[in-house]
Amino acid sequence: MSYQWPLDPADLFGERYPQMVNTGLPAADVDGVRAAITDMWPDAPGGWVREWSELATRYAGSGQHDLAALAYGWAKFPTLVDAAKRAALANQLTQYQLAAPTFGVDFDRRVLELPYRDTTTAVPVHLFTPADLPANSPVLLASGGVDSWKMDMHAMFVAAAMRLRVRVLAFDIAGTGESAIPMTSDGGAHMVRELVGYARTLGNGVVAHLGVSMGGHYSARSGLAGEVDAAIVLGGPVEEAFTGAGPSHFGMDGIIGNALGFDHRPTRDELSARFAAFSLRPLLDQDTNAPMLIVNGAEDVHVPQHDTLVFQGRRDTDVHLIPDTGHCAITKLPEVVPMMLGWLEHTLNTVAPKAHS
Incomplete structure (x- = not known):
C-alpha cells in the first residue's frame, strides 16, 4: 500500500x-x-x-x-x-x-525469517565485520529512519565497525526499505526484539543499538526497556513528537503516512490516532534503562527538543542537544559521529560478555 x-x-x-x-x-x-x-x-x-x-x-x-x-x-x-x-x-x-569489495570490512547479506504475529516475515540484514574480528566480540544493531535506510547509512555503520572492532548488523525499520511489514508501534518493536535475540548469537552476547531518526525511536525503546546493553538515539522521536499528527515539514507527513501503511493521504486525525501508540512515556516512567546516549540538533523541525531533553537526569544517560544544526545534527556529523563512537567504545568496555540462552 x-x-x-x-x-x-x-x-x-x-x-x-x-x-x-x-x-x-x-x-x-x-x-x-x-x-x-x-x-x-x-x-x-x-x-x-x-x-x-x-x-x-x-x-x-x-x-x-x-x-x-x-x-x-x-x-x-x-x-x-x-x-x-x-x-x-x-x-x-x-x-x-x-x-562490497571496497568496503574495507567483510560484508554478508542475510535474509532472516523472523516471527511476526501468527506467521513470519523476511528481514534482510547486512553484516559488516572487521578483518580478524574475534568471535567473542559485541554486536551493534543499527538502522536509519523512515527515508534513509540501511544502504543509505552505510558510511556511518562501516565507521562504527572499524572504530569499535565490532560486528554491525544493519536493517530497515518496519514500514521502510526492504521491510515487508508496516510501521506499527508493537510490530516494529517486536521486529527489533527478534533482531536483538539473533544478534546475541553472533558474538559474545553483548548487543548495542544505534538508531537514527525514526530508528532512534526504536533504539530509545530498546534502551529504555533494558533489552540491549547500550543504546544510542540520534534524532529519535519519543514522546512529544507523537502528539497531534506529527511532523509536516518537507513532506514528512507523506513519508510517515506511507511507512504507517496508509493507501491514501491520511487526515491529521487519522495520523494522530496511529501516532498515539508510539509514545514511550510508559518506558520513560520506569527505571530499567541500559546506558544510553541521546543526541540531536537544537534546530530540528521534525522532532521537538523535549524528546531529547526528557532524558536529562536519567541514570546512566548522557544527553547532547547540539546547537546550530537540525534533525540528527546532520551538518555536524563529522563531530557527532566520533563522539557517539567514543561513548559506545567506553560503554562496551564496561559490559561483561553474556551467555546466550
Whole structure:
C-alpha cells in the first residue's frame, strides 16, 4: 500500500543537500541533478527518480559502484510509492553489492525469517565485520529512519565497525526499505526484539543499538526497556513528537503516512490516532534503562527538543542537544559521529560478555 502526495523537489534539496554531499556524492553532480529536476513523481525527463537514476547509471558505467548505490538511494527517496521507485531500490542493492569489495570490512547479506504475529516475515540484514574480528566480540544493531535506510547509512555503520572492532548488523525499520511489514508501534518493536535475540548469537552476547531518526525511536525503546546493553538515539522521536499528527515539514507527513501503511493521504486525525501508540512515556516512567546516549540538533523541525531533553537526569544517560544544526545534527556529523563512537567504545568496555540462552 502506498500513495503519492504533493511534494516540491526544491524543498527537498533545500533540506537534504548537506546529507547528499556529506555521504559522498560530488557536489557538482548533486548540483547538476538539482538543476535538472522539475517534478517529484513522474518517471520522465525532469522527474526525480529519472534524473537521479541517470546519474547512477553514469556512475555504474564507469565502475563507480559506490557512487551509483548512493545515487540510486536518492532516486528511490523518499519512499517506494511506485514501480520506478522500487526499481531504483533494486538497482541500489545491485550496485551496493558490486561495491562490497571496497568496503574495507567483510560484508554478508542475510535474509532472516523472523516471527511476526501468527506467521513470519523476511528481514534482510547486512553484516559488516572487521578483518580478524574475534568471535567473542559485541554486536551493534543499527538502522536509519523512515527515508534513509540501511544502504543509505552505510558510511556511518562501516565507521562504527572499524572504530569499535565490532560486528554491525544493519536493517530497515518496519514500514521502510526492504521491510515487508508496516510501521506499527508493537510490530516494529517486536521486529527489533527478534533482531536483538539473533544478534546475541553472533558474538559474545553483548548487543548495542544505534538508531537514527525514526530508528532512534526504536533504539530509545530498546534502551529504555533494558533489552540491549547500550543504546544510542540520534534524532529519535519519543514522546512529544507523537502528539497531534506529527511532523509536516518537507513532506514528512507523506513519508510517515506511507511507512504507517496508509493507501491514501491520511487526515491529521487519522495520523494522530496511529501516532498515539508510539509514545514511550510508559518506558520513560520506569527505571530499567541500559546506558544510553541521546543526541540531536537544537534546530530540528521534525522532532521537538523535549524528546531529547526528557532524558536529562536519567541514570546512566548522557544527553547532547547540539546547537546550530537540525534533525540528527546532520551538518555536524563529522563531530557527532566520533563522539557517539567514543561513548559506545567506553560503554562496551564496561559490559561483561553474556551467555546466550
